[in-house]
Amino acid sequence: MLGTVPSIPILTYHGIHVDGDDYAANDHIGLQRDLTLLHELGWQVIALETLIQALLKGGWADLPTRSVVLTLDDGSWFDWYDLPHPVHGMQRSMVNILRDFQQQYGSDAQPRLQATSFVIGSASAREALDQSCLIGRDWWGDDWRNQAHSEGLLQIGNHSWDHRHAALPPGLRYESADKDDRCIEYGSFAQLSDKQECDWQIRQTQIYLHEILGTAPSPVFAYPYGQVPEIVAAEYLPRYGPGMGLLAAVTTAADVVTPDSNRWRLPRYVFRRDWHSPDGLAELLAGKV
Ligand SMILES: [Zn+2]
Numbered sequence: 001m002l003g004t005v006p007s008i009p010i011l012t013y014h015g016i017h018v019d020g021d022d023y024a025a026n027d028h029i030g031l032q033r034d035l036t037l038l039h040e041l042g043w044q045v046i047a048l049e050t051l052i053q054a055l056l057k058g059g060w061a062d063l064p065t066r067s068v069v070l071t072l073d074d075g076s077w078f079d080w081y082d083l084p085h086p087v088h089g090m091q092r093s094m095v096n097i098l099r100d101f102q103q104q105y106g107s108d109a110q111p112r113l114q115a116t117s118f119v120i121g122s123a124s125a126r127e128a129l130d131q132s133c134l135i136g137r138d139w140w141g142d143d144w145r146n147q148a149h150s151e152g153l154l155q156i157g158n159h160s161w162d163h164r165h166a167a168l169p170p171g172l173r174y175e176s177a178d179k180d181d182r183c184i185e186y187g188s189f190a191q192l193s194d195k196q197e198c199d200w201q202i203r204q205t206q207i208y209l210h211e212i213l214g215t216a217p218s219p220v221f222a223y224p225y226g227q228v229p230e231i232v233a234a235e236y237l238p239r240y241g242p243g244m245g246l247l248a249a250v251t252t253a254a255d256v257v258t259p260d261s262n263r264w265r266l267p268r269y270v271f272r273r274d275w276h277s278p279d280g281l282a283e284l285l286a287g288k289v
Helices: 027-040 048-057 094-105 123-132 145-151 195-213 230-240 278-286
Strands: 010-013 067-074 083-085 089-091 115-119 154-158 220-222 248-250
Touching (some): 010 027, 027 094, 027 278, 048 154, 094 115, 094 154, 145 154, 154 220, 195 230, 230 248
Parallel strands (some): 010 067, 115 154, 220 248
Antiparallel strands (some): 083 089
16 A cells, blocks of 8 residues: 555636636636645645656656646746736736745745746747637737746646647648648647647657757746647657657546556646536545645
């Protein structure tokens, strides 16, 4: 029996998910309430990188018994700037929610407080998605990422080049000459089929992140839609990941991370899919220690 070896939940929020003014419909309110709840229940937020180091190098047993990791997906301005949502009013940014917590409870309350923000690389993809999935106010820029990463409360990580999002116009989609210039299927990340496509989605984004951050991004890749192509998890990342600074990858399979987890398929819980209330989160976590 493992006994004292902690299982670690990774929680996922989306700053762009602002669909209402209450907990159940707003990831900003969710993160804010959950952070307080986690603290009150005795959970300690640790950096994703700390978990990865423990997984790869040992020291897992030294982690706090109730360790939890925070991640944010898609990486728009909602992670960094307070923004006036046209329907739901002013939204506190995800980073400011972390800062507010520190302000209220003191920085010793959660000394390792951090969230990893997984971002989309391509500027033209973000511009197109800003029109189709956000409000069309140019709120998906990357101007904040360097400062966020260097200040450290948010770490910036790779969430693919363009998310292979269905809303991207054909002209922006990956095209390969040896595929007769046919656009490959978008709206899914599951069908990556060769190294070229993997390089387009993952390596290209690593290079871009190195450039804009001036240093290494998070060593973790987050699969768009949580979809895990075999070619990526079983071949591409194990072979090429470490060479480009990637040591692990996160899915959205609802489970905890243990020392036995496959580092290229680390599970995560997703807000509003896996819990819908603070009680729901408390319940979800209760069985995990
Ligand atoms: Zn995503």
